Amino acid sequence: MAITRVLAHSTVTDLTMAEDWYTRLFGRAPDARPMPGLLEWHLADTFGVQVWSEPNRAGHSSMVLDESDLDALAARLDQAGIAHDGPQDATSSRILSLADPDGNRVVFAGEFS
Template sequence: MTITNALAGIAVDDIADALDFYERLFGRTADARPMKDVAEWKLAGGGWVQVFTDGDRAGASSLTLVVDDLGEELGRLELQGLKPVSKAIGDFFKTAKFRDGDGNQIIFSQPQPGTY
């Protein structure tokens, strides 16, 4: 078996409420709305992020997005009114953690030079 792509899922309580956050997070409206309660964003590397209504699982999702320049991304997100709940610098990555309105965790991560 060869895996050729991935779709990461984020469960939210109400897609209409979550869309504002995720549109600001990704800097654009969803690339696809395949169903009423689903919104999808295509990533430059080929994967997709799917945000969907699932009240039973809302708030229990975690997503890590790898970026080239964390500082630049944090500046863009701050202009959108989004501020991280925490930041960290480790041997391999610099990270910033965000939470959506349901409590789902979204981490932006930049590899340290020579580690990726």
């Protein structure tokens, strides 16, 4: 087996509301709409994020994304109107934890300053 790509996944109730939130999170519109009910942001050649509308399963997803500058990200999220508690120290890194409108967890991890 040779896995060549990973897509983190978030399941939501309302795709329009989720598209707005994730567009503000990533600072751009989705890169693809592979099928009805599915949005994709391609963050690099080998990884990205999928947002899938499935109301009965929504709100139970988690993803962790590495970020090189959590402080700059926090400032950008403030400008985009996305609520957060700012970067926090964890055991081996710093994290910035968010919840999308359905309560799905999106955690950005970075190195200590």
